[in-house]
Amino acid sequence: MALTFEERLNQILPKIASDDFLNSKGLGNEIGFWIFDYPPERELDMRDFLTRTVIARLNKSQPPIRAAAVNVFDLVIQVLEERKLLDKAIEMQRTKGDDAILSALRPVLKEDKLAQKIVAMAGLDNCDVLILWGVGSAYPLLRTHTLLSALHPLMGRTPLLMFYPGRYDGYSLRLFNKLSEDHYYRAFRLIPEAQ
Secondary structure: OEOOHHHHHHHHHHHHHOHHHHOOOOOOOOOOEEEEEEOHHHHHHHHHHHHHHHHHHHHHOOOOOOEEEEEHHHHHHHHHHHOOOHHHHHHHHHHHOHHHHHHHHOOOOOHHHHHHHHHHHHOHHHOOEEEEEOHHHHOOOOOHHHHHHHHHHHOOOOOEEEEEEEEEOOOEEEEOOOEEEEEOOOOEEOOOOEO
């Protein structure tokens, strides 16, 4: 039987708080990378649930689960501001178009550099789970599968949970249920639609 979006949301906290999730048990020596995929049209509901419920309750749980949450879109903006490129990028996009700005920003927003920045921000030594969100807003400046691949060697035993506006079937990511990315099969679906 298929679960509703709300039913899937209600299973997130118990899943994250489980010892199996936090210790990557039962994954056959795989790194604990998880994806919660959801209908893109529910983005605002997802953001609200994530910030008001998931993150708040994890930090208040007993014992506390130390969650680091990174909004990937905010990180992209931060990197551009630090490099004093945000206003220039906006102007370039306006005058020269999407292809020009994507080409110009590619060296600045390389996923391996962003992955290192995410790990530094999260402070993995004091973090029980890393949560990534805002990946839909960061597209096409950032490719999700490449970012996840760049994070793999950096995460150690800390589980990662990415909230993904689209579809993940265990083999490939389809952003907004339309755009096909390269195959990515090193993550697990956090809550399947059917039980």
